[in-house]
Amino acid sequence: MDIAKLIKQKMIERGRDDFVTYLAEILGISKQWASAKLNGKATFTSKELALLDKELDFDPIQFKNALGS
Numbered sequence: 001m002d003i004a005k006l007i008k009q010k011m012i013e014r015g016r017d018d019f020v021t022y023l024a025e026i027l028g029i030s031k032q033w034a035s036a037k038l039n040g041k042a043t044f045t046s047k048e049l050a051l052l053d054k055e056l057d058f059d060p061i062q063f064k065n066a067l068g069s
């Protein structure tokens with residue numbers, strides 16, 4: 001599973017299916033930039049990943065696997 005799929009899965013678990021809007025809210029970025037990140041056209045910074053982990057509470061093993069580490 002890649003990071004975008006993991007993010008979407010965690011959003012759905014929280015009752016949110018407005019992926020781009022929710023990602024933009026969490027990261028404090030535009031919807032256009034959030035869309036680019038979810039579609040793999042832009043990368044997530046380590047700070048953004050930390051914010052997402054805090055908000056979405058990733059499972060450590062799934063998170064590591066999604067990052068390809």
